[in-house]
Amino acid sequence: MAASVDSWSWFTALAVGVSLLKCLFINAYHSTDFEVHRNWLAITHSLPVSRWYHENSSEWTLDYPPLFAWFELGLSQAAQHFDPNMLQVENLNYASPSTVLFQRLSVVFTDLLFIYAVKECCRCVQVQKGSVEVLNRPSFVLAVLLLWNFGLLLVDHIHFQYNGFLFGFLLLSLAKHLQSRHLQGALLFAILLNLKHIYLYVAPAYGVFLLRSYCFTKDHPDGSIRWSSFSPLRLLALGSIVSSVFALSFGPFVAMGQLSQVLSRLFPFKRGLCHAYWAPNVWALYNSADKLLAVLGVRLKLVKEAELPRASMTGGLVQEFQHAVLPSVSPAVTLVCTLLSILPALLSIWRRPRGSRAFLRCLLICALASFMFGWHVHEKAILIAILPLSILAVESREDAGIFLVLTTTGHYSLFPLIFTPAELPIKVCLMLMFTVFSFSALGKLHRAQGSLLRPLEIVYLLGLVAVAIGCEFIFPLSPWQQKLPFLPLLVTSVYCALGVSYSFLRLYVTLLRSDGKAKQL
Template identity: 70%
Template sequence: MAASRVEDWKWFLVLAAGVSLLKCLLIPTYHSTDFEVHRNWLAITHSLPISQWYYEDTSEWTLDYPPLFAWFEYLLSQIGRYFDKEMLAVQNLNYGSTATIIFQRLTVIFTDILFMYAARECCRCIPEKKDGKELFKRPAFVLAVLLLWNFGLLIVDHIHFQYNGFLFGLLLLSVARLFQNRNLESALLFAILLNFKHIFLYVAPAYGIYLLRSYCFTSSKPDGSLKWNTFSFLRLASLGLIVCSVFAVSFGPFIAMGQLPQVLSRLFPFKRGLCHAYWAPNFWALYNVIDKALSVIGLKCGFLNIESIPKASMTGGLVQEFQHTVLPSVSPLTTLICTFISIMPAVCCLWLKCRGPYGFLHCLILCALGSFLFGWHVHEKAILIAILPLSLLAVKGKKEAGIFLVLSTTGHLSLFPLLFTAQELPIKILLMLLFTVYSFSALRDLFREDRLLSWLEVLYLCGLIPLGIFCELFYPLTPWKERFPFLPLLLTSVYCALGVMQSWLKLYILLLNESATVKPKKDQ
């Protein structure tokens, strides 16, 4: 048994070392404005007292992450001063010396160690079938590749530039601890994660309901319903104490300084538009396109005149704010209601038919997808909150594997517009192909199925090929790119939105079917 564990660690370390080497090779590649965002945050937290962190606005890229991430930047800045002190000056806007680039790239690579450890813990949660499968066809090995070599994380963190690997490490480690029945540790990790990046509030309902049901209730009836006399107030108090302690440490100094309203205004800037500058492939992308189509038809038929149409709605595929022309304009409250409605069935199923950690994971993914599809000002990168946890379900059953293939392929392709420079084109195409081909072949071999997808799904995914060729290779060579620069983005977002919505619906159908057929038993 000990020798087997050593061998498992060997192949995992080989995978981790291989992807780390690739990340080092990507250091000289293009980086987005997010690079300057984090450099500015390094300067703010290093050069200014804490009382000014959330007020500083010399740069347009003001600090808008929760306090724990600000302290994370502060710690990095203490190391960064040995590389180049000039990058820590608030006035040095758009500063990008070679030492600065190397330092910031290396910080992402080194903090990914947490993600690697979390991936290893998730692999340990996958039951291995003793049927003589070779290493490359074992669920744990497939999961390790799907997590460590995830295409979205590679291009978003190590080309575009962000710290998602470190943050997803906290998320996946928290999920692994739930599978290992270490509930308090899971709650602690998730509370810490929320205070690093508040976008993970999207999946907080899944954590709240699952921990309340499976941890605070010590037993259930044979039919799976709860015994209310077994509710433990002590366990509830333990959970509350852990979560409140983390928030107190994070926000306490700013509350003491009377700055909580200022911090919250930075974290939740509802003055931004419905859609991010790069349209996420969600319901509102479809809504926007329908509105544009109706406005064009209205102009052609004489129902509308050009003066009545807001300029942004006709020419601004990349704008952040505009009023809809024909359809009702959407407010933040509307998106909040739609998001709440989209996640409620999953949350209710988790409460009524818990189904243990896998039921929790199913609910978490549906919460992530519901928020992605219907949320306000959603970033396209948020699709990774659903894709990475879905990797654990993909190695569990063939239905989940089929959903993963559609969601990961469409979700990853929708990230292509983030890398618009010519020199990165071969890199993103090659990495996308490698990850996608491996996902299809490995999952097919894992379940010994020739077909994990329906013919309609295969046809839809094949449509991504001409879409990618048109948007990435053909359109930039045409004269239309000057007049309609947003068209490739619009086509990519709308087409990929269909796949994301289909995956969301299939996950719901699968959840409802499993909840209806689950056998009466005590909670796991």
């Protein structure tokens, strides 16, 4: 039963409030991604389509799918009224006040899609019996968790990106599936894939769910497939929608014979196993174990230090490197690990489809598995799991507990993205406010079912507080800052990797446990 709300005035207030907050960050620190998108504005506005994916005068070449390039072209039509000089390809690292104002406002404006998608998701959550006050409604809690998400505020409106716009498509697609409007959901996800290909992380969940739940119209009472209920027309409709979007996106570049060039930009495997700042995943733990074994090997005189590869993996650079002791990891290995890790979830949803909530849980596992085992994963990709998990967190005590561990760990792992002293109070206060609200609001929603966190989870999160104090306040004042400048990054990645790994395993156990209960029924 969908949430029925007499008035959405509270939602409007939340949306307006967060939009005004975003405007306060216009003159805050911005990362190199600001220049990346300014350069893409210039490329798409000043150059013919045939040169978009060949232009390389800047190191920030166009490496998003074609629909995002057209999106940048659309933004450039407005940008020329702010400062035409930002649209000149040769103006590298151009950041006039008008350019900063336009790009910041463009993120706030395109977030309108995200706001609309959040409202649609809020309509889908189940009503909590006996909940009268707005503040105690699952729809209100979900709206705050999504609209005021700390990670999005940090990554989009300080660091600078357009993730809110992209997550708008993802959440709107999920809302359509929750409403059993599967073709619309498939269309929105196909558009999203052609805007940013990182959402390939969750494509397997979409593919299996749509094939199983949309293309098969009936199941046997025991959950087995009735092949007689397979609908070729539904499969044709689904395939037509997806293929049409891809044809519209890639068609012009196929016609120009540039498909291989576009794909080489989208999948640059020469960037190495890990990003400059390690995402908190399995490979952060693997790299750390390799480093530790190398140090022990030298001290125990089992290996000579001169024979070890240069430890460039801790130098903060994007490049390939060789492990010193453990076997080096190739893109093929990461792909195999990812596929093996999502296979049980895909099999579960194929054998026993249990509605859109089961699909959402499978999607989360695909997102986290790709984050855990993928090649050159960016730390910001953790948001692909955090945001959809918010929907389940307001409905289930078990999911709320997982959400609190994952969101606290994942959000703190984003702290090193903003390293400037002026923004330190901002990121600390924003995360504290979001975290306190998450714990308080979810605790009230599920108070009848007991504590959301287990004792060891509480101990781990308290340890995260100690890590934060050490990395953000103590280490900058210590003599180690000059000798080991990347130590805070290493500690943050490794400690947060433990929390993310735990959340992934607990989410998997929840899925398999529910699958076991379904078999018993």
